[in-house]
Amino acid sequence: MKYTLGEDVLTNNNEAARFNRALFQKNKTLVINLMSSPGAGKTTLLEKTVMALAKEFRIGVIEGDLATEMDADRIRVAGAQAVQINTNGGCHLDARMITKVLPEFQLNDIDILFIENVGNLVCPSGYDLGQDHKVTVLSVPEGNDKIPKYPVMFRRTELVILNKIDLLPYLNFDVKQALEDLSGINPDSQMLQLSATSGEGLDLWFDWIMLCIKNA
Amino acid sequence: MKYTLGEDVLTNNNEAARFNRALFQKNKTLVINLMSSPGAGKTTLLEKTVMALAKEFRIGVIEGDLATEMDADRIRVAGAQAVQINTNGGCHLDARMITKVLPEFQLNDIDILFIENVGNLVCPSGYDLGQDHKVTVLSVPEGNDKIPKYPVMFRRTELVILNKIDLLPYLNFDVKQALEDLSGINPDSQMLQLSATSGEGLDLWFDWIMLCIKNA
Numbered sequence: 001m002k003y004t005l006g007e008d009v010l011t012n013n014n015e016a017a018r019f020n021r022a023l024f025q026k027n028k029t030l031v032i033n034l035m036s037s038p039g040a041g042k043t044t045l046l047e048k049t050v051m052a053l054a055k056e057f058r059i060g061v062i063e064g065d066l067a068t069e070m071d072a073d074r075i076r077v078a079g080a081q082a083v084q085i086n087t088n089g090g091c092h093l094d095a096r097m098i099t100k101v102l103p104e105f106q107l108n109d110i111d112i113l114f115i116e117n118v119g120n121l122v123c124p125s126g127y128d129l130g131q132d133h134k135v136t137v138l139s140v141p142e143g144n145d146k147i148p149k150y151p152v153m154f155r156r157t158e159l160v161i162l163n164k165i166d167l168l169p170y171l172n173f174d175v176k177q178a179l180e181d182l183s184g185i186n187p188d189s190q191m192l193q194l195s196a197t198s199g200e201g202l203d204l205w206f207d208w209i210m211l212c213i214k215n216a
Numbered sequence: 217m218k219y220t221l222g223e224d225v226l227t228n229n230n231e232a233a234r235f236n237r238a239l240f241q242k243n244k245t246l247v248i249n250l251m252s253s254p255g256a257g258k259t260t261l262l263e264k265t266v267m268a269l270a271k272e273f274r275i276g277v278i279e280g281d282l283a284t285e286m287d288a289d290r291i292r293v294a295g296a297q298a299v300q301i302n303t304n305g306g307c308h309l310d311a312r313m314i315t316k317v318l319p320e321f322q323l324n325d326i327d328i329l330f331i332e333n334v335g336n337l338v339c340p341s342g343y344d345l346g347q348d349h350k351v352t353v354l355s356v357p358e359g360n361d362k363i364p365k366y367p368v369m370f371r372r373t374e375l376v377i378l379n380k381i382d383l384l385p386y387l388n389f390d391v392k393q394a395l396e397d398l399s400g401i402n403p404d405s406q407m408l409q410l411s412a413t414s415g416e417g418l419d420l421w422f423d424w425i426m427l428c429i430k431n432a
Contacts, residue, residue, distance in 0.1 A: 037254040038337045039358025089368050091338040121254045122307035141357035142255025152305045
């Protein structure tokens with residue numbers, strides 16, 4: 001792939017995203033781009049997902065972080081192939097970073113590829129990575145005002161996972177308000193309530209993934 | 217102030233930051249730039265700070281959010297003048313946005329101006345706003361791996377507030393590890409442990425502000 005100098009960054013990104021998407025479709029790999037604030041629980045959710053689904057599906061994970069290989073190491077311990085991208089300070093993954101690491105996977109041997117984006121509730125929403133589905137994790141301790149306050153992210157996502165519901169007894173989080181705000185801002189989206197740590201509600205997430213595979 | 221077209225964005229930012237800083241110094245206004253992930257508790261901390269210090273000091277607050285006036289409304293209820301900046305999707309405040317709203321304050325009547333940045337643990341760290349002090353809030357539910365994973369933010373801050381310590385009994389947060397990571401990455405910084413919600417440890421934060429005023 002060749003990019004013309006001076007071309008708009010997002011145009012280049014969209015070209016790379018198209019390239020990735022075509023490759024994923026050719027290899028029948030379902031791709032999920034997981035986004036959230038730092039510490040909302042994306043990696044824990046992926047660890048539990050790998051542990052639950054790795055017998056039935058071949059899973060790969062791309063981890064995006066500013067620095068360290070900590071998250072990729074956690075995923076490997078959970079039992080899946082993981083490739084770490086370090087953005088060296090960059091606030092989001094872009095499609096070209098994904099294109100660059102895809103040769104590290106045997107895509108025709110991967111049923112589901114999860115891309116864990118950089119923890120950031122703003123910038124990642126603007127970059128198509130070539131994924132089939134965009135999923136946003138919102139965690140109970142962040143508070144239920146995050147949907148109106150970060151509308152770009154929640155408008156562009158298909159599924160919101162409300163994580164850390166085991167902490168609801170200790171915090172003032174108005175689930176009803178969050179559901180109303182989400183349906184106001186993005187009527188086509190849905191919200192699943194779960195705790196990746198306690199395991200409560202994880203079945204809803206696994207069912208959602210199964211449905212994506214069935215409909216692919 | 218006049219900016220030359222095509223000039224580097226950060227150069228313009230630094231010009232505006234110099235302008236702001238000169239204005240703050242002239243008016244003897246102490247300025248604190250507060251940064252964190254979404255939902256780490258910046259606004260709650262500011263509400264409690266306004267309620268505790270508004271009798272002794274004249275406080276102003278600039279609130280930065282992608283959308284809504286929710287945070288400025290909360291600060292007004294707490295008892296301080298607040299001006300809301302909406303970045304309309306932008307991931308950080310820059311110095312020119314601050315310059316633009318400063319005429320809404322009578323700076324010579326403001327002892328302490330807090331700037332609550334957009335909730336984002338990446339982008340705000342790169343923009344000097346003209347503040348005297350940069351403070352980063354890290355909350356217990358985000359996990360103690362955030363310091364190595366977001367090194368740019370923690371390297372550029374002077375004080376880390378570890379917030380929501382009331383949740384320590386319910387979560388796996390290794391305070392000792394976080395302290396070690398911070399001193400490794402930024403030996404000149406310090407960490408205060410508190411809960412803005414329960415009030416525990418807030419005195420440490422108020423003492424820190426008093427020391428800043430004394431040393432200004």
